[in-house]
Amino acid sequence: MIDTDEKLPYCFGNLEEVFPLGEDGLRHTPESCMVCLYKTRCLRSAMEGVEGLSVREEKLERAYEAGMIGFLDRWSRKKALHKKRKKRPNRETPWKL
Numbered sequence: 001m002i003d004t005d006e007k008l009p010y011c012f013g014n015l016e017e018v019f020p021l022g023e024d025g026l027r028h029t030p031e032s033c034m035v036c037l038y039k040t041r042c043l044r045s046a047m048e049g050v051e052g053l054s055v056r057e058e059k060l061e062r063a064y065e066a067g068m069i070g071f072l073d074r075w076s077r078k079k080a081l082h083k084k085r086k087k088r089p090n091r092e093t094p095w096k097l
Contacts, residue, residue: 012038013045015052027055053085 011017018039022028033039046052057078064074 008038009036009042012042013049015046015049015055018042018046019055027058050085050088053081056081 017030018033019027019029029039029043033042036042047055060069060074060077060081063069064071069077
């Protein structure tokens with residue numbers, strides 16, 4: 001739980017700041033985040049939002065392309081992610097997987 005009196009960095013929970021897409025097509029945490037006291041809570045907060053669903057879809061696509069999951073498994077998981085996206089359309093209402 002986030003203490004409302006606590007001063008958080010400007011980038012807290014912003015997925016594109018704390019877990020950006022790299023040149024290799026994968027997401028990486030920047031070096032500047034590694035020394036931050038809030039890095040774990042920040043990344044968790046970012047992944048709880050709707051943007052986190054996009055990251056999960058990216059992961060699903062990579063697994064499918066690598067042959068780690070089949071078509072039906074990918075379809076089923078993407079359908080579940082789509083349902084969650086429709087259920088929680090804004091970032092302010094977190095959800096749990």
